[in-house]
Amino acid sequence: MPPDFISNVYVFILAGFCGFELIKRVSPLLHTPLMSLTNALDAIVVVAAIIISGRHETPLTTVLGAIAIAASFSNMVGGFFITDRMLRMFKTGKAKKS
Amino acid sequence: MNLAAIQQYLDFAYVAAIVLFILSLKWLSSPRTARWGVIAGEIGAALAVGATLFNPELVQYKWIVITLIIGAAVGIPLGMVKMTAVPQRTALSHSFGAASAAMIGIAEYYAGAPHVTRFQMGEIGLEVIIGSLTFTGSLIAAGKLQEILPQRPIVYRGQNIVSLTVLGSALLLAILMVINPAQMWLFPVMVIVALIFGILLVTPIGGADMPTVISLLNSYAGFSAALLGFVLNSKVLIVAGALDGSSGFILSVIMCKAMNRSFTNVLFGAFGQVTASTKAAKEERPVRSASPEDAAGILGTAGKVVIVPGYGMAVAQAQHKVRELYDVLTKRGVDVQFAIHPVAGRMPGHMNVLLAEADVPYDHLKEMDEINGDFAQTDVALIIGANDVTNPAAKTDKSSPIYGMPVLDVEKAHTTMVIKRSMNPGFAGIDNPLYYMDNTLMLFGDAKAFVTNIVKELSNHD
Numbered sequence: 001m002p003p004d005f006i007s008n009v010y011v012f013i014l015a016g017f018c019g020f021e022l023i024k025r026v027s028p029l030l031h032t033p034l035m036s037l038t039n040a041l042d043a044i045v046v047v048a049a050i051i052i053s054g055r056h057e058t059p060l061t062t063v064l065g066a067i068a069i070a071a072s073f074s075n076m077v078g079g080f081f082i083t084d085r086m087l088r089m090f091k092t093g094k095a096k097k098s
Numbered sequence: 099m100n101l102a103a104i105q106q107y108l109d110f111a112y113v114a115a116i117v118l119f120i121l122s123l124k125w126l127s128s129p130r131t132a133r134w135g136v137i138a139g140e141i142g143a144a145l146a147v148g149a150t151l152f153n154p155e156l157v158q159y160k161w162i163v164i165t166l167i168i169g170a171a172v173g174i175p176l177g178m179v180k181m182t183a184v185p186q187r188t189a190l191s192h193s194f195g196a197a198s199a200a201m202i203g204i205a206e207y208y209a210g211a212p213h214v215t216r217f218q219m220g221e222i223g224l225e226v227i228i229g230s231l232t233f234t235g236s237l238i239a240a241g242k243l244q245e246i247l248p249q250r251p252i253v254y255r256g257q258n259i260v261s262l263t264v265l266g267s268a269l270l271l272a273i274l275m276v277i278n279p280a281q282m283w284l285f286p287v288m289v290i291v292a293l294i295f296g297i298l299l300v301t302p303i304g305g306a307d308m309p310t311v312i313s314l315l316n317s318y319a320g321f322s323a324a325l326l327g328f329v330l331n332s333k334v335l336i337v338a339g340a341l342d343g344s345s346g347f348i349l350s351v352i353m354c355k356a357m358n359r360s361f362t363n364v365l366f367g368a369f370g371q372v373t374a375s376t377k378a379a380k381e382e383r384p385v386r387s388a389s390p391e392d393a394a395g396i397l398g399t400a401g402k403v404v405i406v407p408g409y410g411m412a413v414a415q416a417q418h419k420v421r422e423l424y425d426v427l428t429k430r431g432v433d434v435q436f437a438i439h440p441v442a443g444r445m446p447g448h449m450n451v452l453l454a455e456a457d458v459p460y461d462h463l464k465e466m467d468e469i470n471g472d473f474a475q476t477d478v479a480l481i482i483g484a485n486d487v488t489n490p491a492a493k494t495d496k497s498s499p500i501y502g503m504p505v506l507d508v509e510k511a512h513t514t515m516v517i518k519r520s521m522n523p524g525f526a527g528i529d530n531p532l533y534y535m536d537n538t539l540m541l542f543g544d545a546k547a548f549v550t551n552i553v554k555e556l557s558n559h560d
Binding site: 002008019020024028035037039040042043045051053054061067069075083084088089090 | 112115119120122123124126127128129132133135136139140142143146147150151153155156157158159161162164165166168169170171172173174175176177178179181184187188191192194195197198199201202204205206208209215217218312313316319320323324326327328330331332333334335336337338339340341342343344345346348349352438440445446447448450451454455457459460461462463465
């Protein structure tokens with residue numbers, strides 16, 4: 001077992017609980033933007049893809065990493081973009097008149 | 099600066115990114131602060147990506163820059179799709195996310211193979227299996243939502259046995275690899291089997307179950323990223339993956355509760371097909387139908403109207419006309435609210451986004467629990483393209499396949515109007531006794547055309 005495994009388990013469990021408490025509070029009104037936002041946050045795997053591809057170990061790992069960069073970065077850009085677009089549309093009755 | 103010092107700065111950037119991600123979700127809890135949430139998420143992501151580019155392990159930047167540009171070029175149009183296409187866009191982005199997690203796992207295996215420890219092999223195996231099945235599963239879901247693939251459930255005899263056997267083989271291959279991680283030829287076989295399982299998993303699931311399936315795939319995509327964090331010993335991935343995974347998981351639980359079904363029932367139940375045969379035996383019963391003029395007359399003199407939108411409204415692209423109806427009624431002093439069932443549409447929150455796009459103020463969009471008590475004081479409940487979520491049989495008829503599902507109490511309104519193309523039962527093939535009730539008026543026609551006519555009629559009498 002790698003030495004960091006247990007500390008990673010701690011992090012995972014705490015983050016999971018944290019996520020659970022945060023997401024429980026999100027109004028059902030915003031469940032669609034919630035999904036696109038978490039999608040964009042999840043696209044942080046692009047960080048791992050950059051390292052795998054940039055280490056340039058074998059042609060296979062470089063190419064797989066490069067494809068992963070494109071796939072996850074498109075999620076990041078598109079996810080934030082569409083979430084903001086959706087949230088901009090949510091207006092109250094008062095805001096609409098002004 | 100030495101390498102360890104640089105690494106430390108990078109870690110600080112990742113910690114800051116995680117804090118911003120958590121704040122991002124916190125601010126999303128209310129529409130008032132939600133846009134701050136996006137900004138926090140963007141800063142966090144930019145910080146993490148920017149810092150990574152300074153990682154001293156990187157020796158070649160050409161492909162990184164090219165693929166980042168490609169990613170942005172693909173991502174921007176995917177962020178600009180129409181609101182009616184958001185469910186399929188979301189499914190597609192789950193497949194992208196899962197694919198990249200799987201590919202990084204695969205690359206990590208080949209970077210180390212054949213000198214991979216058994217423990218690492220177990221982590222990589224599990225991560226790659228979940229990532230791969232989520233990739234193909236989400237692609238199938240996106241195909242169904244885009245109607246490239248048929249939306250109805252595709253089932254055959256012995257399906258569940260075949261699917262479970264395929265999943266079992268993928269897991270067995272992973273176990274064989276843990277026993278001896280140097281068997282490099284087994285790895286691609288395992289990936290292919292997992293990809294096939296993803297296809298088998300989602301193909302039998304019908305369109306009406308898509309809200310649950312999308313949420314479940316969201317959860318898988320998140321957890322595959324978290325597992326990847328374990329493989330790479332990257333805490334930022336573990337946290338982001340756990341947040342995304344728990345989000346998808348909570349949404350799937352909410353969707354399942356809203357349909358009174360279990361996960362296994364959604365994944366292995368093939369809902370529509372089983373019940374479709376029960377409708378044929380039903381005899382013809384009389385219904386009352388009305389013209390747009392009649393409907394406009396009743397709506398125009400009502401005090402309180404509740405509109406119940408469903409997937410049919412999205413299909414007919416009627417949301418903007420519905421907003422016009424809302425405007426013209428509000429101008430006459432009618433109190434108009436919208437009743438949103440959790441599984442209305444094809445993904446969680448789908449109806450809210452469509453109506454918000456059409457400029458309906460969000461304080462008029464009410465959740466089921468919030469509005470169900472109001473129907474008794476409602477003059478008209480107007481149902482547009484929703485069916486099962488308004489079916490009173492779910493409360494009374496124990497033999498109904500949807501018995502126990504929480505539904506909107508539309509039949510308690512003084513008058514219930516249903517805009518529907520014909521008397522054909524809805525997607526799940528379940529007859530709706532609401533249509534035969536004495537206070538129900540059936541408005542036969544295309545949702546968009548019918549609402550347009552009602553609006554025209556109401557405006558003429560102003």
